[in-house]
Amino acid sequence: MxxxxxxxxxxxxxxxxxxxxxxxxxxxxxxxxxxxxxxxxxxxxxxxxxxxxxxxxxxxxxxxxxxxxxxxxxxxxxxxxxxxxxxxxxxxxxxxxxxxxxxxxxxxxxxxxxxxxxxxxxGPEIWTTETINTKRYFITDSLDDFIGCNNRAEGIFIANTLAELVSEFVLRTNNMWIGRSKWIIRSLKEYDISFAEQFVEVFDLYYKSDSKKEVIKLVDEILLPYGGRLFHGFSLGKK
The missing domain is CATH 3.30.460.10 (Beta Polymerase, domain 2)
Structure with a gap:
């Protein structure tokens, strides 16, 4: 004891x-x-x-x-x-x-x-273009679920997934270490304090007032330099 x-x-x-x-x-x-x-x-x-x-x-x-x-x-x-x-x-x-x-x-x-x-x-291994595209696809998939979701309970968990995927994308495409749980926000702050604050703000706004607009805007801004959302033409494991 x-x-x-x-x-x-x-x-x-x-x-x-x-x-x-x-x-x-x-x-x-x-x-x-x-x-x-x-x-x-x-x-x-x-x-x-x-x-x-x-x-x-x-x-x-x-x-x-x-x-x-x-x-x-x-x-x-x-x-x-x-x-x-x-x-x-x-x-x-x-x-x-x-x-x-x-x-x-x-x-x-x-x-x-x-x-x-x-x-x-x-720093971690640099992501290949193939990895970046795969991650873009899964972020797009979660974002589409988020946009189309009319169920508050489901929306909370979709937002959680989206936050995790997008934070990983931002950090890895900027050659930064990622984290889990409390280390997600710590890692974002190590990368850029003002971006970390904006990131928390848009998700907090959604959790508090159900407003999706700012989350969608931020995700689109993050994906834009890499070609934006990706669905059409994406394939994985095709021989």
Whole structure:
């Protein structure tokens, strides 16, 4: 069971490492507490490196009044996660490693941090024209559903899908990392704060007053430089 009092996050993290991972080769504290964005429900993200582990694993615990997420790796397994994060364009582990506060280091952390920072600076793979066209097609399909929808309950979920597809399109066509959940808006802000505000505003307007006009206008503006909406002539997997 976790304790009812809450230690300072860095103190809690140090105590946690000493009690649970005393023989690890390196440990980092990452996440919202490190970025100064912690809320009442934030947890401690702790990345462990231990050369004796046969594979990576993840574990959740409650200690010292904190929810603690452990991401444990050996000295090779983290690279597979770096590559997987690179391919999906959501750099969760590289971001944790690059921003992480060192809790313990047997001389391995700086090199791993360097790899993480290099990957983040490189940005994700550039989309091919074929990928851009496929994404245009699916955005067009969702936009058509949104425009034609007269059912408020269905409209809410179509709008959610549209927001996710369009945010991904904007970020990837501008060689930016994408996110999921709260990281969607954080990624949009990293790209362009005023665009992020406009993006939230048009969807918020729809959710509050059922007004679709601004969402449709924004989506069309985003698609325009790439040829606009796409339906006629699109094919996928045709031999």
């Amino acid at each position: 976790g304790n009812h009092y809450k230690l300072h996050p860095i103190n809690a993290a140090h105590k946690f490492i000493k009690s649970h991972f005393p023989y690890c080769d390196g440990a980092l504290l990452a996440g919202s507490v490190v970025r100064g964005e912690a809320t009442e429900t934030s947890d401690l993200d702790i990345v462990i490196f231990d050369k004796t582990y046969s594979s990576s694993y993840r574990e959740s615990l409650i200690e010292y009044g904190w929810k603690i997420e452990v991401f444990a790796h050996n000295l090779e397994s983290y690279r597979e996660y770096f590559q997987s994060d690179y391919r999906r364009a959501r750099p969760s582990l590289p971001r944790m490693v690059s921003e992480g506060i060192i809790l313990k280091d047997n001389g391995i952390i700086n090199a791993i941090k360097y790899e993480a920072k290099e990957l983040l600076a490189k």
